[in-house]
Amino acid sequence: MHLPDDQPKFDLHPDRLRALSVLFKLPQPQPVEQAQIVLLGVSHGANALALACEYPNAKIIAVASAAVYAQRIQEACKHLKIKNVRILSVSKWLDxxxxxxxxxxxxxGYYSYLSDDEKQRHTAQIAKVIHPQGMVYIDYLTTSGWQAFENMQYILTQIYPAENLQSIDETTFNQSINLLYRYLPTSHPLCHQLNHIMPKMNLRTHPSLNGYWSLKQAQTETADDFLHRLHELKLGYVCDxxxxxxYFQPLPDDIQAHCGRNRHLSENLYDLLTHQSSRASLIMPIAQLLQFRLPSHEDMYESLDSLHISGHFQLEQEQTIWRSTLNPQIAVSATILNSMLLESINHVYHANCTLAVKKLLELLETKFKAVPDIHQSAYMMLLxxxxxxxxxxxxxxxxGFHHQSAMIALHEWRMHHDPHLTPANKWLQPIAKKDLEVMKIAEANAQ
Incomplete structure (x- = not known):
């Protein structure tokens, strides 16, 4: 089985981290176009290459976990004429x-496949090099929710000898898992776990899976253990x-009362109750977080005004509900105000741009100036x-127009070299060539 490409992730984007620091009124890191950015444990380098294309003046340092990945990133940089990516081996990064x-x-997708000693060394190095106002993103596998995946790992090792796992065909792999799943009693604990985490058993497209998780032994830990490691090195946990x-999935009141002010315990219990198999933690030097508390809606009022947004919504057939394509669980009633707000967001989304919240609010206030508290209503909806x-x-x-073109060029080049790689454009979603000219026109109109 070929390892899938690492795909650009929207929540990993450094400017999203900077936007969260604005929203939460934390010290702000450098604007991304002037920043130094380290990406740890890159495989084929999609995140590093996407950032390098988008921010040619930023300094990107890609820490490759294997020589073959370093070589592939170098080849990709040459192909895309990227000059702002520096590649380090793990040993050079640690020094x-x-x-x-x-x-x-x-x-x-790297931290939890390190030994305990390696985790300590990497975290200590992060603490050593991070700017006092810098931000860190680390995702890791949680002990409480990873049990189903460990059970699946066990099943795989029983189906295939370990030496053959790397070479099996993906279709065969999925068919074998489905075959076992079909005969599990519905009351079986593993059946319930698999039902929850992988309903279609597709290793490449299911959002909970990276494709390579089943082939490697993970070193899981609880949120408490992870946060303790951070605190020892004077790093502080901002939030997930x-x-x-x-804001929308709080623990039950009696569980929250049991946790009291023990945030570590509440995070552990959340993982347990929600089958959380991984978490992505936002981290800053602890000196910046001594008085920090997650803000209320009212606390974020002015902060949101200075940010930019993107999103996409579809009007359902009955014309009464707009549904988010980014999070299909979110539905918005199709009032005149909401429809204008969401149509404005969609217009900019199709141009592959972001929309200034301040401009959007000004537009709505102009169109609905006779409506009392229109600013407050629109703000609360956006927040x-x-x-x-x-x-x-x-x-x-x-x-993202030029960035997206570069990612399509990278994808086509990689497909020629290795047809088993997955698309390197999950960040902005794959798009057909015929749509590029439409995007270019839409972007020009949005200026």
């Missing part, structure tokens, strides 16, 4: 002393990257959509 502190450290859990994940946020205006 790396930058001339100026690092503004963003991004670690996706999925901020919706704090709810941001906090729920139905809208993406950026601290500055973003136009």
């Amino acid at each position: 790396f002393t930058p001339k100026t502190p690092i503004d963003y450290v991004l670690c996706h 990257s999925d901020i919706s859990r704090y 709810s959509l941001v906090l729920s994940g139905a809208l993406h946020i950026r601290s500055q205006r973003q136009s």
Whole structure:
């Protein structure tokens, strides 16, 4: 089985991290176009290459976990004429002393496959090089929710000898898992777990899976253990990257009362109760977080005004509900105000840009000036959509047209070299060539 490509992730984007620092009134890292960004454990480098294309003046440092990945990234940089990516081996990274502190450290799909000693060394290095106002993103596998995956790993090792796991065909792999799943009693605990985490058993497209998880032994830990490691190194936990859990998925009141002020315990219990198999933590130097508390809606009022948003909504057939394509669980009633708000967001989305919240609010106030408290109503709707994940946020205006063209060029080039790789454009979603000219026109109209 070929390892899938690492795909650009929207929640990993450094400007999203900067936007969250604005929203939460934290010290802000450098704007991304002027920043030094480290990406740890890159495989084929899609995140690093996407950022390099989007921000040619940023300094990107890609830490490759194997020589073959370093070579492939170098080849891709040459193909795309990228000159702002520096590639380090893991050993060189651990001894790396930058001339100026690092503004963003991004670690996706890597940390939990390290030994305990390696985790300690990597985290200590992050603490050493990060800027006092820098931000860190680390995702890791949680002990409480990873049990189903461990059971699946066991099943795989029984089906195939370990030496053959790397070479099996993906279709055969999925068929074998489905065959076992079909004969599990519905009351079997594993059946319930598999039902929850992988209903279609598709390793490449299911959002909970990366494709390579089943082939490697993960070193899981609880949120408490992870946060303890951070605190020892004077790093502080801001929150989970999925901020919706704090505003729309609270623990039951009696569980929350049991936790009291023990945030570590509440995070562990959340993982257990929601089958959470991984979490992506946002981290800053602890000195910046001594008085920090997650803000209320009212606390974020002015902050949202300075941000930029993107998103996409579809009007359902009965014409009464708009549904988010980014988070299909989110539905918005099709009132005149809501429809105008969402149509404006869609217009900019199709241009592959972001929309300034301030401009959108000014437009709505002009169109609905006779409506009392129109600013407050529109603001509360936008904030709810941001906090729920139905809208993406950026601290500055973003136009992804050239970036997307580069990612399509990279994908086509890679397909020629290795047809088993997956599309390198999940960040902005795959798009057909015929649509590029339409996007270019739409972008020009949005200026």
